[in-house]
Amino acid sequence: MVVRMATMSDGDVDAIFHALADATRRDIVARVIEREQSVSSLAAAYAMSFAAVQKHVAVLERASLVVKQRRGREQIVHADPATLERARLLLERLETLWRHRAAAIDRVLAEDPET
Amino acid sequence: MVVRMATMSDGDVDAIFHALADATRRDIVARVIEREQSVSSLAAAYAMSFAAVQKHVAVLERASLVVKQRRGREQIVHADPATLERARLLLERLETLWRHRAAAIDRVLAEDPET
DNA sequence: ATAATATACAACCAAATGGTTGTGCGAATG
DNA sequence: CATTCGCACAACCATTTGGTTGTATATTAT
Numbered sequence A, B: 001m002v003v004r005m006a007t008m009s010d011g012d013v014d015a016i017f018h019a020l021a022d023a024t025r026r027d028i029v030a031r032v033i034e035r036e037q038s039v040s041s042l043a044a045a046y047a048m049s050f051a052a053v054q055k056h057v058a059v060l061e062r063a064s065l066v067v068k069q070r071r072g073r074e075q076i077v078h079a080d081p082a083t084l085e086r087a088r089l090l091l092e093r094l095e096t097l098w099r100h101r102a103a104a105i106d107r108v109l110a111e112d113p114e115t
Numbered sequence C: 001a002t003a004a005t006a007t008a009c010a011a012c013c014a015a016a017t018g019g020t021t022g023t024g025c026g027a028a029t030g
Numbered sequence D: 001c002a003t004t005c006g007c008a009c010a011a012c013c014a015t016t017t018g019g020t021t022g023t024a025t026a027t028t029a030t
Helices: A010-020 A023-034 A041-043 A050-062 A083-110 B010-020 B024-035 B039-043 B049-061 B081-111
Strands: A066-071 A074-079 B066-071 B072-079
Touching: A010 A023, A010 A050, A010 A083, A010 B010, A010 B024, A023 A041, A023 A050, A023 A066, A023 A074, A023 B010, A023 B081, A041 A050, A041 A074, A050 A066, A074 B066, A083 B024, A083 B081, B010 B024, B010 B049, B010 B081, B024 B039, B024 B049, B024 B066, B039 B049, B039 B072, B049 B066
Parallel strands: none
Antiparallel strands: A066 A074, B066 B072
């Protein structure tokens, strides 16, 4: 199956990195990657109000890093690893840029040493 | 040469992702990767005040994504690709976690199908 | 039917963000 | 020396963030 990567708007990328810029949210992502779980089960893990955790999950959801799925009266939070990959690919692209630049510099230096 | 990766505090990671959560700042990183340049030469590229760009560079600097180096009256902004790599490695670790989980699920499913 | 549970959501607050303008100061140029 | 250039920094402002509490709603359990 081929999946076309939708072109990401700046806003999407902003949302992803912003969501990852908080230790609690990164921890939530790690937890739901290991095992999907309800919002309240997540909330139990942190020294803050339920509503605060709920908001963190909402931020992750807006960034498409997690998805919520209702099950009875619970809301189960799943990871969406595709979004993580998108973010990683962006960083990889920047690193590639760097390697190309470094290679270009090397070429120039090798070309005409001490002329 | 062996480089020991200093353990990153949550705050460091927060700073890196926060710095990347803005299109202007990501663009600045890309530009200085391609060619290091002065703050004012960067500022010329954006439709905002010099001070605003200066602040963006400061955010990137706090995150160690760029380094400034004085040259005469100019301040030359360089990329620090090591920090980019750190961020990428973090995302990779999360993705690895996911792959392990997926593998564990596969194992369970294969173990006892339809008992 | 009542109570308890899981979530949603609004209102509120302090602090941080992302922008502005203005002021000052060291370095280069005329 | 006077001026201009590149930058730093402070003050200010609107908006967003990350937390709180309180209220409402739907679902399960007694």
